[in-house]
Amino acid sequence: MNGLNIFCWVIFPYLMLGSFIFGTILRFTKFKGSVTAKSSELLEKRQLIIGSLLFHVGIIFVFAGHVMGVLVPKAVTDFFGISDELYHGFALLMGGIFGIMAFAGILILTYRRFSSLKVFVTSSWSDLIVDVALLITIILGLSASFIAGPNAPDFNYRETLAVWARQLFYFAPNYHLMAQVPLLFKIHVLCGLTIFGIFPYTRLVHALTVPLQYTFRRLIIYRANNKKSAW
Numbered sequence: 001m002n003g004l005n006i007f008c009w010v011i012f013p014y015l016m017l018g019s020f021i022f023g024t025i026l027r028f029t030k031f032k033g034s035v036t037a038k039s040s041e042l043l044e045k046r047q048l049i050i051g052s053l054l055f056h057v058g059i060i061f062v063f064a065g066h067v068m069g070v071l072v073p074k075a076v077t078d079f080f081g082i083s084d085e086l087y088h089g090f091a092l093l094m095g096g097i098f099g100i101m102a103f104a105g106i107l108i109l110t111y112r113r114f115s116s117l118k119v120f121v122t123s124s125w126s127d128l129i130v131d132v133a134l135l136i137t138i139i140l141g142l143s144a145s146f147i148a149g150p151n152a153p154d155f156n157y158r159e160t161l162a163v164w165a166r167q168l169f170y171f172a173p174n175y176h177l178m179a180q181v182p183l184l185f186k187i188h189v190l191c192g193l194t195i196f197g198i199f200p201y202t203r204l205v206h207a208l209t210v211p212l213q214y215t216f217r218r219l220i221i222y223r224a225n226n227k228k229s230a231w
């Protein structure tokens with residue numbers, strides 16, 4: 001059992017984070033031209049617009065919530081007089097709103113990818129895997145927050161899971177801290193780490209590019225070609 005815990009909470013996180021860093025460097029140096037999320041807008045538009053909007057708005061706020069929840073120590077919010085009840089109430093409200101948005105978005109996008117024949121046949125394996133992996137991770141995150149959390153009133157992830165996650169950054173993860181964590185949270189974290197591991201090798205890599213050049217470059221003007229073709 002100890003071996004499994006060491007693998008899950010020490011070795012696996014570094015494998016995934018190492019893969020994230022290695023893959024990102026490789027993708028942006030050797031394969032720079034392939035850093036994109038190939039658009040399938042021409043194949044199907046309606047579901048793409050709704051799903052993509054819901055997913056992107058939701059996931060940006062979910063990400064911000066994770067940074068706050070996992071990286072900001074409880075001592076900091078205690079210092080500002082924010083009680084546990086207020087903190088968790090706010091986290092559940094925001095996590096609920098944006099988590100459900102991200103869930104609805106990825107559900108539509110996954111349905112679209114598998115049900116529209118044109119989209120399906122032009123998808124790569126990694127496109128299919130990414131959608132399913134995101135869907136599973138988001139369902140597990142919501143289940144952890146709304147099922148596992150309320151069912152374990154003595155469990156506070158800010159005193160266990162979040163401390164372990166911060167320790168990863170200074171290379172001293174105490175895997176014993178993860179022993180008391182409810183199973184749904186554990187599976188959610190393992191899936192979340194897997195997403196980091198596969199991130200640079202999939203279309204997710206586009207999230208690392210902020211397309212600032214569009215703000216500064218000159219406008220491109222498209223004109224209809226009204227002349228009859230000579231052919």
Ligand code: HEM
Binds near residue numbers: 137
């Ligand atoms: C590997 C790192 C990750 C850790 C340590 C982690 C940890 C957590 C924790 C502790 C919660 C419960 C928050 C609460 O109840 O207040 C949670 C919820 C959630 N997680 Fe993660 N997570 C990780 C990765 C991910 C990824 C990659 C995704 C999305 C693809 C994700 C999506 C969610 C969602 C949708 C929720 C429920 C709504 C919310 O609280 O934001 N998580 N996660």
